[in-house]
Amino acid sequence: MITLRGLEKHYGKTSALSQVDLTIRDGEFLAILGPSGCGKTTLLRLLAGFMKPTAGSIQFGETEVANSKYCSKPENRNIGMVFQSFALWPHMTVEEHIRFSLKNHRFAKKRTAAEQADRVTEVLRLVGMESFRKRYPTALSGGQQQRVALARAIAPEPDILLMDEPLSALDAELRISMRKEIKQIHKKLAATIIYVTHDQGEALAMADRVLVMQHGQIEQTAAPEEIYQHPKTPFVATFVGKANLVAGTWEENHFIPAGSHYRWQDNGVSEQLKQQQFYPVRPEEWQLLPPDAEGLKGEVIISQFQGTERHYVIRVDGQEYQASLPISVPAWREGDLLTLQVKGMETAVSREKILFR
Incomplete structure (x- = not known):
């Protein structure tokens, strides 16, 4: 030892x-x-x-x-x-x-x-x-x-x-x-x-x-x-796996992205990231949905073919997020408007809307 x-x-x-x-x-x-x-x-x-x-x-x-x-x-x-x-x-x-x-x-x-x-x-x-x-x-x-x-x-x-x-x-x-x-x-x-x-x-x-x-x-x-x-710090989150650090507000075990009313559930985010009001999202954890869907509204800035997957850079309210999707998913083109949502969070969003009616 x-x-x-x-x-x-x-x-x-x-x-x-x-x-x-x-x-x-x-x-x-x-x-x-x-x-x-x-x-x-x-x-x-x-x-x-x-x-x-x-x-x-x-x-x-x-x-x-x-x-x-x-x-x-x-x-x-x-x-x-x-x-x-x-x-x-x-x-x-x-x-x-x-x-x-x-x-x-x-x-x-x-x-x-x-x-x-x-x-x-x-x-x-x-x-x-x-x-x-x-x-x-x-x-x-x-x-x-x-x-x-x-x-x-x-x-x-x-x-x-x-x-x-x-x-x-x-x-x-x-x-x-x-x-x-x-x-x-x-x-x-x-x-x-x-x-x-x-x-x-x-x-x-x-x-x-x-x-x-x-x-x-x-x-x-x-x-x-x-x-x-489960990265503990912003540096680990961005250096290992290139996570997107989405800024917003933590309220107990829910996260509200800045400029939105959507609520994402805690998936094991570290206390240090919570204290700094971040939610880490890996590029492969994003869903890219039509522009009329519920989620963060953005525009495709860069679309790159990478063999088994496509890499995207998407601008949301001045912030740029990276996303990776399998090549089997229909491609988005540069300039397309879309909605960003974290996989598995769409049900949480729908449930929160029902609760707050």
Whole structure:
């Protein structure tokens, strides 16, 4: 188990991390998600031992590995690291990379030459690179190089695997393929993985738990489904899933959108969003209805074909909302007038009208 207490990192007057408290369970896949400059890579570097915190402490199990006065070296921590840039040596073959980590990782098991050879083969099979063992990095594709970097990191069987945006240099199709590879490897290894990314798709698809950061602080930590369906803060709502924040007024368990008399029921909106008088609506949660229907009146500003769905930008009283509908639904054209309603809320609206007659 990894425990962070009051962790801070300052660069002069600039605060990269502020009061980070976190517990990471053994064998957990934790994704640290956030925009550039939010502090996620700083947090990973502190966990790796590349630098010392300004305040607070880091504990691996029962051992404190870092505080404001002390920082154990990376080689004294049983970790593996996968970098964004792959960091492969051009003069070593694929199998030499794996053997190097087995020989030089301080916490690697003592193995005979035959046992090392077996472990090299085992790891290369795990990442699907056994047939490339004699190749040099320059003869490999980007995805293959990333597999080698991953194999090198897991070969010594570290307790903790740290991954710093490892897929960002790959094209979209390769990233999706590597997501599956990494998730399958995690199941087989049962090691703790801490995975830094700015890609919400990666975080939601792979992680057991997602930590969302902004301005060096934790906004929310929860399972992917919880993060997506029940964001706690306006930032989490808009960063993960691109929710529309509809302004209005909360009255107990009902929400009245600004400039309307419609009442939407509470679907699990957080107290923080309620206090700021917002109702989050995901793009796929909108219904687009004829202009004479009940709901928010708007105009289609942008209509974009995206293969399996269409994306719309709809202007309502000067506010722009994003909506996504399946391609099976008849398309709306730019300039069309329509009504916006949240799915499942039309019955609530009708019931409220009856009650208030």
